[in-house]
Amino acid sequence: MTQNCIVIVGASGAIGAALTHRFASAPNAQVFAFSRSPKTWEQINIEAGRLDFSDEDSIRQAAKFVAETGPVDRVIVTAGLLHTQTMRPEKALKELESANFEACFLANTIGPMLVAKHFLGALSHQRPAVFAALSARVGSISDNRLGGWYAYRSSKAALNMALKTASIEMARRNKQAIVVGLHPGTVASALSAPFLERVPPQQLFTPDQAAGHLMNVIEGLRPEDTGKLFAWDGSEIPF
Template sequence: MRKEIPSYRNIAIIGASGALGGAFLTQLAKRQGTERIYAFSRVEKMYDMPVVTAHVIDYEDEASIKRAASTASKNAPLDLVLVTTGMLHDGALMPEKSLRDLSADKFQRVFMANTVVPALAAKHFLPELRKDKRAVFAALSARIGSISDNQLGGWYAYRASKAALNMVIRNAAIETGRRCNEAIIVGLHPGTVDSHLSRPFQGNVAEGRLFTPEFSVKKLLSVIDQLSPANSGKCFAWDGQEIEP
């Protein structure tokens, strides 16, 4: 882990309109050394922050993701890329309690959001990272994707999609590290955050363990700041603890 606090001049946030993406954007926009933040979301947004430019992206269209990477790196290589997209539930789609609840449609939709989109973001954004010094690519994962930590079962598609994302991160870190030894590629577990994603399940959260997006992002930025290339390919929780596969 690093001790000094680095700055990130050129930043891309994929999923900037979400609770965590928005909190990352707000906090990074205030940071000394930030020159430009490219904020990508599915809907058109306006930001009253001089360093932020907003762009529309279609997560399910690889050509759109490729254009986003090209846009963000047009004037300078990227110092920090954050992928803050994800899906746990959506209307009638809810986490499975048992095998009886499984369906191909659920798996396809959840894997698209939680695994395929971050993987395609890695495909197109990783080549645009700064190569002459430390640069970070981080995607929101979850402790629930840890196979060794699974003691409760259930939530099949979500658990499996996050475990698959962690493998994508590990693979990408190995491959990228061969040609860019300053790159850091990690998964981040934000804890249980008060957001649309967690709202139906907040009744089961222990007292003091439901975080605001601002608190979670402040903690995650502290984790990111301390990462070194030796940490690449791993997954870290909001408190800095490594999450075992």
């Protein structure tokens, strides 16, 4: 039985942890769970490691560590930033601050693409292999009808463009590589907690539900899907 090599970046977060557990449940899976502060996992087929978006050497070392196992089948970047204790999504131009833009772009654009820089070359050439980063519907320029959330929207739109660009390059180097953005829907997590009051219960997912949806989308992807942005239900979101 062929072993599947899975990499989860942001494994200590709600969706990342749920994806780690789900992928590790397969008997032929070897899962590498990376986060800024590695956690302990009970499953013997989960290897924890450190990866910090603000420290490119940690990303380089993580990729080197994984490469020792062999070709990679899935790399999923789940880490991201919407708010902190001192930062909230902007509702108006007067609220813009350069520090907020810098923080959002590091977490939502620069970090995931540095992971792409060091991990895309490790994707399998023998069967379809996926590099996916969590994006957001609010990062779609054509779907923006409400405004606001300047830094977050902009960083996710930039991520979508960067993933599209990487998909074009990878199509020349690895015909089996699939590079996509994924919108997980609204998930009950620390990231979304302050913004859930008006979300209908049927539109709110637990982290495990979201992970299940995302896995279904990921496992259904084909090389011709590369460069696209998909929602949790498999529908394509226009840029």
